[in-house]
Amino acid sequence: MMKWNWKIAGQAGEGVMVVSRMVAQLAKRHGLYAFNYLEYPSLIKGGHQTGQVLFSDKPVFSQQRELDVLIAFGKAAFKEHVKEITKKTIVIYNQNAGDLTAEDTNDCQGKIINLPLNEFARRATKTKLATNTVAFGITTAIFGFDKKVSLSLVSEAFVGKGEEVIKTNHAAFMLGYEAILAELSPLHEFKVATDNQVITTGNEAVGLGALAGGVQFYSAYPMTPASAAMHFLADQQKNYPLIVKHVEDEIAAINQAIGASYAGVRSMTGSSGGGFALMVEGLSLAGITETPLVILYGQRPGPATGLPTWTSQADLQFILRAGHGEFQRVVLTPGTIAEHYELTKLAFDLAEKYHIPVFIVSDKYALESHQTWQQPPTEVEVKKLSYMADKDLSADDSYLRYSLEAEDGISPRSVPGQPHGLYISNSYEHDPSGYATEDADMTRQQTEKRAEKYNGLIKEIPQPELIGPKDAPTTFVCWGSTVNVLKDLVAMTDKVNVIHLPCVWPFPSNAFIELAAKAQRLVMVEGNHTGQGEQLIRQETGITFKENLRRFDGRPFYAEDILNWLEQ
Amino acid sequence: MSNITQQSIQSPITPTWCPGCGNFGILGAIKQAFVQMAMPEENLVVVYGVGCSGNMADFNRVYGFHSLHGRAISNAMGIKMANHKLKVIVVAGEGDTYGEGLNHLISAARGNHDITVLVHNNQTYSLTTGQSSPTTFKGTATKSTPDGLIEEPMNPLTMALAAHAGYVARAYAGNMAQLINLVKAALNHEGFALVDVLQPCPTFNKVNTYQWFQQKVYDLDKEGYQPYDQRLAWEKAMETEKIPVGLFYHDPSLLAYHKHLSQLEKQSLLEQRAEKISLEKPFQAFV
């Protein structure tokens, strides 16, 4: 396995994130696998930003600390990352940001090459905005990528901005490309390859999965890290019978989605913790009215506004318990970006079949990072689930929406517009026709009817997955995005395997107990302070963990750190 | 397909409102309006708020949605966008609409969503046994304001005008004939419509009684008032000495929200639900 780790650091507004994505795309177009991780503050201009791409001839899923190449746009950008520089690291420093002093470079073991990046940009385009394009030229040359591919990526990035912009950016690219070749010879030579991969963020994969799941209505209020799912889908309105509504608040978001779903279209909303907190009463409404609903939940560190642009897994117990009263829900926790696609598609079927809310729980780390994944089939089918057909609605108006004769609690629904399907969808407890009731028997029976959905769901949810050698001495357990890091760990050592939970509710107890029983040493890994996944496993299986790794500083885990921990 | 009749819309449940409640008049009037409009029963959706007013949910046999307190408008907007061929009407109290859920009222009006919002304005929170509401008069002593309410009452009509509502009316539960006509016109107006209905609550509101209203209300129509000038509508809506009822403002030229959406040009979203979906196009952006 060959792998390279590239990083770029600068100020917000310097185009760091754009070029980072382009580098990941460039690797992909050479038949490689790539992961692109972005860090940025909650600011529009100024503040430290980084993009880092790990790429390899074998699948990679997470970011790595030790760098092969660092491009630093300024002094702060350089100093911030000195610890990630090793003897083999090549550092490209933008000398227009002020020369590095001996003191600055004291701790730097790598080879520093000073280049006037801003000046190159100005020379080619008259402004320093193209500094990131210069950096792209440098990157292409260092790794020996095909510059034709890079130049076409530059053209794609400026599509619609006019020929002149593309031409001058090509010139900026070439200045960087040639300047670095005068300093060193390429580390490698990559050939263009046709691949059958796509490269997307988690948000984009969720958006694609929603389209594959037949989404027709998405209402939301912007909140990092879920906003980009709304942006992606808003753009798709031109291609699909889909309405994306940026609403006045998250309460409206969930309630409009519930309204649209009641009227018969597959509906979804999305937010982060603060926004979802406002949706909680609506969640309960979906529960009692038995209205299908898909919710994207992008975690970021709280409490309250917390760290808006960083990552976290600290909302699990909130999601499991949100909503007053008791009702069924499914909580999907996709790991890889491909899994974000698959599980979002599945979420729509489960929601529609069982008339329940289904969560896709992710976080800033997975939703805003890019990963390469196998392109799935582009032609998909969407079934109609748990509806009354027109012909089955009897002319004597005897249809009962909340009939107690319901297998696994599923009573097929009618939608407005269907003759003889009239009923009231009720936030009050109700009888089989939907009219409000306070009758003790009926209350108990309707509660039990809704609870029975569990029996069907437990057979349909995605099962825990064992990754790595079966008899490894250490088994790490994780849910959600953390599996990306642990997959890379498994590639580094044969001494570990991983149990990944792509669904935490209903909890797949039998399968989990079976896998855990084979483990020699169990270690829970999750991104919160209180061990929320651990609590859930203990509650559902009685299994306790003697060891755990918890991270709650807004940063993702690193496979290298876990390997070090293991070796100590 | 059969049209709504007085019999067809009758639910098996007898209204549970207090004797003399203004809600009876409103219920009678909207049923009349539906019947007179000769609407197929499956093409109407009534979304109810939570309050004495919202309890009407049990008294009508329609496609209904009994929402949360404050959220009926949001559900209604979602329903309308999903299937704009339905007639969608919201029935809710003023606590629901002007208090808990005011944000949604403003958004629905600004977006000119084609829904009719009928507010049972009884100037009190009745279902919760008599606290002050957003339209309770300043100084009124209620259970939650024993020393008298400090706030000024809000004016729903000027608020709706400021939010660009294209149909703004006030009715009185004691004048059925006018209420029927206003509800019909509101439902026929393709766009957002607010009908604020003054509703006596004999149990908890001892100030704004039938007698009080009888002396205060006067009919705009009889004055020869023309409802096409926003400034004039604003002036009329500011009157408090006497209370004008009728249609304050109507602009039929405004384009409804769903008419702006090219994806709804030919069919409703619901009608366009597909069994086979191609993802060819969106995936192209990620190769």
Ligand SMILES: Cc1ncc(C[n+]2csc(CCOP(=O)(O)OP(=O)(O)O)c2C)c(N)n1
């Ligand atoms: C979120 C929420 N808060 C409070 C309540 C309790 N509640 C029920 S009805 C109501 C007020 C009713 O007043 P209004 O909307 O004017 O309707 P009315 O009963 O006067 O017809 C309140 C506060 C509730 N159901 N939900």
Ligand code: SF4
């Ligand atoms: S409390 Fe008032 S509003 Fe409620 S039913 Fe009785 S009279 Fe009507």
